[in-house]
Amino acid sequence: MDAATPTPDRTPAAVRRWRRYLAAERAEAAVYRDLASRRTGEEREILLALATAEKRHEQHWLDLLGDDVGMPLQGDPRTRFLAFLARRFGGVFVLALVQRAESRSVYGREEFATAQMAADEQIHEEVVRSLATRGRNRLSGTFRAAVFGANDGLVSNLALVLGIGASGVATGTILVTGVAGLLAGALSMGAGEYVSVRSQRELLEASTPDPEASDALPHLDVDANELALVYRARGLDADAAQVRADAVLARLGATGVTESLDTDAEGHERSDTHETHGTAWGAAVSSFCFFASGAIVPVLPYLLGMSGAAAVLAACLLVGVCLAATGAVTGLLSGTSPVTRALRQLAIGFGAAGVTYALGLAFGTSVA
Template identity: 90%
Template sequence: MEDATPAPDRTPADVRRWRRYLAAERAEAAVYRDLASRRRGEEREILLALAAAEKRHEQHWIDLLGDDVGMPLQGDLRTRFLAFLARRFGGVFVLALAQRAEARSTYELDEHATAQMAADEQIHEEVVRSLATRGRNRLSGTFRAAVFGANDGLVSNLALVLGIGASGVATGTILVTGVAGLLAGALSMGAGEYVSVRSQRELLEASTPDPEATRALPHLDVDANELALVYRARGLEAEAAQTRADAVLARLAATGAVEGLGDDGGEPADGDDVHETHGTAWGAAISSFCFFASGAVVPVLPYLVGMEGLGAVVAACVLVGVCLAVTGAVTGLLSGTSPVTRALRQLAIGFGAAGVTYVLGLAFGTTVA
């Protein structure tokens, strides 16, 4: 435990800073306990261990403060917001926020924090990163499709609506064009996803070992042992392939158990399990259609409610901007980077593409006139 004797050269600024550290440690420990309450097994144990580590850090500041501990302070706004989310949700978004919170530690720059505490915070960031990665991996496919589809719909249909509108055509024409762009784009996305996923599943099926081949193992010529050719074809060196094939046939002779021809020498994976990460072709097609359509309808909304001219253009841009900022911020949170930076990037890309189309529409309209 750290020395409980107050530092002789403490200043009022030191005391205030230590009290803030103490409040932050207490708040972070509460976040990890709340997250642990929503999990089981290994993840729960890991989160409780993090909470215990924050408790040790808390004690360090209590020892330094001595009689100056005073009334408990609240953590900063970001930590309190994180605690609120942890109590009510506790998903990968909260873990991503906790990862960013650990990365903001300044203990390595503070002479009153021990080297062990600074090292703890760095390791905590990696622990939380690993826990968050599990969640990111579980939703990466769906999230990618949602962000890609919605953003594509937002940007492409905003560009289409602005480009057509800038050419000077009637409002009715803009509305019809926007709806046509929504349907065409959504159907194209759906068809593309169907072909993509279907093709991927077919490639996986073609690459999966045939279960019927395992039945031939008891009848192989032990001296020739052509099973070694299978492992050589999968990339093993000749000697290693021969060793593995000999081991398979030796176990077969000793136990009578027929071993599968999976890449690891075990039973081949269930085809449904292998394909699960890719989803079904129809499921991917329908979700892509819906994600694109949900984004593409936004630029058309002002025209659907009867707005015209510059007012409709401004309203469409504002609505699309809000959506782009939200998707960018969510992407930033999940990736453990700044949500503000990612939101601004989404806005720059989206409005950049729409702006180019709008300028071309103006030029086209001027030429026609």
């Protein structure tokens, strides 16, 4: 036990608390080992190192408990659920949950936990955050498109259906309007994504150096050295650009090897940060499908023959469940509260739908 730790007052309440901490440390170590079992290389080593750190914390509570350790307790329900997910999935969603769990450590307020243990838990959160960030980066583009497309379909078509329904038109008209809104929105999303991705590719292609330009290097006038202008255009000042160009031509003269112009000012391979993922057609089809998957939800009650207030209530309930689910998933991935994100999605979605519903009532009243 750390020298700075107070002499424990072995009250029954304190012993029960220490036993809970012991169970939590064992459960967290198991989560990290389960996550490590689904990985290889560096990530596996990092997760196993975190499990080892949790074992140190476990030993601290064992030393405090002594003969009062008793029968092993189970971890809290949240940690046991994490262990279940880690054994069966182990993806970025689980890492995001573990990140949140590490952020809730109470060791900073626990008098019998050492300062090193509290610091460990804070660092563990940052380690897991970094591991989760790798996964977030891998799926960020697809996830953004999925959430944006599905939510756009959910909110826009719910607002359309409620607005038209509130005006007092027949159920058949509402159904046709909802299907038309689905097709129009999905086609618009698909076309917009196609144009966006295609335009981005064309811009990147226009910014990529011509591979045949490197073949001109052996024929440059060494005295004029036009190559320096290339490096000046890429951001070097005149003197540095001249030094860089002279070095390239000197190596060319000495080795006869032509250097690629697809390098930055320092001679490193250029790596554009503006990556384009997938093809324009792939982006268009996925956007169409994401929007349609959300837009079909408010129409389902009418497709199933419902009408009137029952159809409106069912549409709102279905859309609410979907909005809450996408908000919760977004919260989990971002390492924030899924409940808060779910409520935010609900507020935004039903806020937009409420405005159109009110307008529909107003127009319906004026027509009557």
